[in-house]
Each structure stands twice: as C-alpha cells, then as structure tokens.
Amino acid sequence: NAGVMQNPRHLVRRRGQEARLRCSPMKGHSHVYWYRQLPEEGLKFMVYLQKENIIDESGMPKERFSAEFPKEGPSILRIQQVVRGDSAAYFCASSPPGQGGYGYTFGSGTRLTVV
Amino acid sequence: TQLLEQSPQFLSIQEGENLTVYCNSSSVFSSLQWYRQEPGEGPVLLVTVVTGGEVKKLKRLTFQFGDARKDSSLHITAAQPGDTGLYLCAENSGGSNYKLTFGKGTLLTVNP
Numbered sequence: 001n002a003g004v005m006q007n008p009r010h011l012v013r014r015r016g017q018e019a020r021l022r023c024s025p026m027k028g029h030s031h032v033y034w035y036r037q038l039p040e041e042g043l044k045f046m047v048y049l050q051k052e053n054i055i056d057e058s059g060m061p062k063e064r065f066s067a068e069f070p071k072e073g074p075s076i077l078r079i080q081q082v083v084r085g086d087s088a089a090y091f092c093a094s095s096p097p098g099q100g101g102y103g104y105t106f107g108s109g110t111r112l113t114v115v
Numbered sequence: 116t117q118l119l120e121q122s123p124q125f126l127s128i129q130e131g132e133n134l135t136v137y138c139n140s141s142s143v144f145s146s147l148q149w150y151r152q153e154p155g156e157g158p159v160l161l162v163t164v165v166t167g168g169e170v171k172k173l174k175r176l177t178f179q180f181g182d183a184r185k186d187s188s189l190h191i192t193a194a195q196p197g198d199t200g201l202y203l204c205a206e207n208s209g210g211s212n213y214k215l216t217f218g219k220g221t222l223l224t225v226n227p
Contacts, residue, residue, distance in 0.1 A: 004157075006157075031213070033213065033214075041219075042203075042217050042218065042219040042220065043158070043203070043205075043215075043217040044217075045208070045214050045215065045216075048213050048214065055213075056213070056214065091157050091158070093157075095213075098212065102146065102148075102163050103148050103160040103163050104160065104215070105160070106150075106157030106158050106159070106160075107157050108155075108156050108157050109155075109156070109157050111155075
C-alpha cells in the first residue's frame with residue numbers, strides 16, 4: 001500500500017517562474033492537507049482539500065498561491081511568480097474522512113529552492 | 116492559536132543513554148500527537164494521546180499526557196543512533212478536527 005507520494009522531491013525555480021507541486025494521497029484517503037516548513041518557523045498549515053473542494057485555505061498566502069484537488073489525479077499546490085521567501089519544504093499529508101485530527105500520513109515533501 | 120513550546124531545542128547524547136523531551140502549552144490540548152522527522156523526509160506519526168494522564172508505550176518510547184492535558188513528554192530508553200531525528204508535537208488548532216499546530220521540535224542526535 002503506497003504512502004503519500006509527492007513529486008518532485010526537489011525543485012529549483014528562478015524568481016518569477018511558476019512552481020507546481022504534486023501530491024497523491026494514500027489509497028483510501030480522500031482528504032489532503034498542505035503544510036510548509038521553514039527553517040526557523042516549523043510546520044505551518046496552508047490548506048485542506050477534499051476532492052473538488054477547498055475546505056480551509058486560511059493558511060495560504062493571499063496572492064500567488066493556489067491549490068486544487070481534482071476529481072481525477074493528484075492534488076496540486078501552485079505558486080506563481082516565485083520569490084526567494086518561498087524557498088521551503090512543502091509537505092502534503094492525507095487522512096481518511098474525519099480522521100485528520102488523530103494524525104496524518106505525510107509524504108516525503110518537495111524542497112523548493114528559488115534562485 | 117495555541118503555541119506549543121518544546122524543550123530542549125537540541126539534545127546530543129551517547130548511545131545507550133535515556134532522555135526525555137517535553138511539549139507544553141498554556142492552554143488545554145484536545146489531543147496531542149508526536150511525530151519524528153528524519154532529515155530530508157516528512158514527519159512520521161508516532162502516537163496520538165487523548166486522555167489526561169494517559170501513558171502509551173511504543174517499544175523503547177514512552178509517551179505521557181499530563182493530567183491537566185496541558186503538557187506531554189516523550190521518554191526514550193537506551194537511545195540508539197536510529198532514534199536520531201526531529202521530534203515534533205502537534206495539537207488540533209482550536210479544537211479543529213483537521214488542522215494541526217506544530218511545535219518547533221527537539222532535534223535529537225544519538226552518537227554511536
């Protein structure tokens with residue numbers, strides 16, 4: 001049973017380019033969460049999605065960031081016009097319905113470096 | 116948003132030693148989770164504690180939830196190099212059943 005799959009593992013983008021991060025949840029998990037980990041700040045919640053629905057995006061920056069979880073295919077976290085401050089590790093997690101509060105299964109993350 | 120304080124921030128010990136790390140808050144936790152994160156990987160859930168005073172054991176790891184549900188500890192017996200990693204505690208933000216607030220973690224290094 002494959003775990004949460006994230007790709008790419010490492011992504012380098014120049015300032016002003018777009019970054020697209022992908023996440024496939026565990027089999028049987030329909031809820032996806034994105035977190036960002038900055039060196040001095042720890043893991044921070046960004047967004048919670050179910051298939052075709054954004055449930056809570058209160059942790060997403062208001063501009064340049066968007067997320068989706070289509071009916072078919074992986075969840076995508078999209079960052080437009082990246083800046084150096086976007087450099088971080090981005091983690092996706094999944095859970096069965098209603099179980100997020102009892103613990104997630106995280107992917108291995110995407111390390112984004114903006115040069 | 117509840118703040119989680121983890122201590123110590125860094126801990127370096129020799130193989131075979133025992134250690135305890137702590138997670139504290141000024142507010143009551145609805146539930147608390149402990150994760151371990153190895154370099155270059157995502158956090159892995161170790162345990163979830165829900166009831167005040169609860170003690171859970173996972174091989175050489177013992178997790179305790181304070182009676183007042185405002186603190187938790189993780190004790191490792193006879194630490195091994197494979198225990199090296201960042202230990203994170205997390206709680207449900209504002210009683211949410213999906214959003215977690217994480218502490219900044221304790222970075223443990225176990226030297227052979």
